[in-house]
Amino acid sequence: MAGDPVLDGVPCMLIRGGTSKGAFFLAEDLPDDPRERDALLLRIMGTPDPRQVDGIGGAHPLTSKAAIVSRSEMAGIDVDYLFLQLGVDEAVVGTTQTCGNLLAGVGPFAVERGLVDAEASTTSLRVRMLNTDDVATATFATPDGRVDYDGDVGIDGVPGTAGGIRLDVGAGPERSLLPTGNVTDTIDGHEVTLVSNGMPVVLLRASEFGVTGEESPEDLESRPELAETLEGIRRQAGPLMGLGDVTEQTVPKMFLLSAPRAGGAISTRAFIPHRV
Template identity: 65%
Template sequence: MTGPTEVRCMLMRGGTSKGAYFLADDLPTEQTVRDELLLRIMGSPDPRQIDGLGGGHPLTSKVAVVSPSAGPEADVDYLFLQVAVDKAEVSDRQNCGNLLAGIGPFAVERGLVRAGTDETSVRIRMVNSGDFATATFPTPDGRADYGGDTEISGVPGSAAAVVIEFPPRKGELLPTGNVRDTVAGIEVTCVDNGMPTVLMPAGALAVTGQEDPTDLEGNRELTARLHDIRLAAGRLMGLGDVTGTTVPKLTLLSAPRHGGAVTTRTFIPTRVHTSIGVLGAASVAAGLRIEGSVAHGIAALPAEGDRLRIEHPSGFTEIESSIEHAPDGGLRARRTAVVRTARKIFDGTVFPVPPTGGRS
């Protein structure tokens, strides 16, 4: 079985990423068949993904699979799949908070959720991790409206706001149990507020943390060290062997330059994010709030309020974050919310590259 020769698909920008959104019922149920089909749809493996929907970068080679929720806690289930660009690999090992911004509107477009007359809130279960989120967005006259005046860094122009709120997570913010760990010779803080993330002072790696992403990607000594750090941190965080995965994320921290709380450069895992992922920003923000983390002496936290501005290569992401002590004495997130935008780019039929052996 090689999967269908044409598939109903919606291409959407979600936050600072772009991906193909599918109903689960429109894809093969068998994972290997589904993944092989998605590789052909996105045009992988090929550095340019010239024969598919992908844009030649991890941020534009993403897939969202949506279905009615299997449980009463959510309206829809959202499975995120990262399709590799230059190799035949599809991973479900992480969430994507950027594509998450498009899940609510997509659910309304496909009739999975009835829209309100002014705005709609959609409860979403993120299948990859089991976490939940609620997305609220405008639906005047019962239709998803993508136009608005909300701007986010990394996206030209403006669009309608999608407010995403995450309920308090049950898991421990510090998966290693420590505020600081020494990994591959440097002190780091391992934090998980929806995305396993390793926070590192940029100066400890002999860079400023203000460099252009391409310069960091071209620093072979740095990327080799980061590879070692990621593998060691993955084991410490209980993720096992992360050689073939994109988690944990690695985020360099340096002092803010434009009035924010901190400057970031995030590796995914070897390419540098041109902005920052929503869930990655949530983990960074929580890490900044933890007393004694490696952000101490680097971050400039506001005197009051929960809102933090996380600076990144193309601007900033504003996120509301607070933490608290759990009954067992550990730390947990109390509130996490972020404003994103999303836009429907096309809705129609995608024709995957035929399987090896011929063209149609």
């Protein structure tokens, strides 16, 4: 990178993808040294501070994220994407996981910053996710060669509608959807399903933890016993999933599953890993 990022500033785009919002950067605009890069991103987000008042973070893990994008040197790949999960009240930067939400913004960002040329109506590009070595194809509307952010696609957790982005994700080499080889395992007496599909997750029955699935995130976050139990399971699941000691990591995520409400096939409450 050239110049002083503090004095000169760093080009950045804020993009919502799915139910997350993140800061998108070109790799060439950030320091090459990971420690310098992470320190700069923490400063940009305003971490550590529960309000992130001195930065652009939104005081929640879903809005304290960064994507670093560059042209790919790999054959058949258009751009490389590195995801970073930044803490809110703790100065931590996680690179173990990827993020499908911010992946949705990589294509439009690549077009806006000139990494790829937009097609006349619809653009598709191949994205290598550096965190997991998975590859995705992103397809989105580009009428007249410009990204169209408007549309009629709506998702739970986000008000209004926006343009849809299709993501087709393929697993990287030597990856297994079920890292233990089992459909179910038992941890601390609870039946769990461990899944690694871009994001490592632990699936559990909500009823085993006294949860109906109708509780608000605030309600679940106010239950220290529940958080302690889930954290115990999470730490044991880490080594089983090949992640090693996950005490200081943001993966795997913990999902409590229950019967669907207001349509759909299933209801979920996600601990990511501590906020709900």
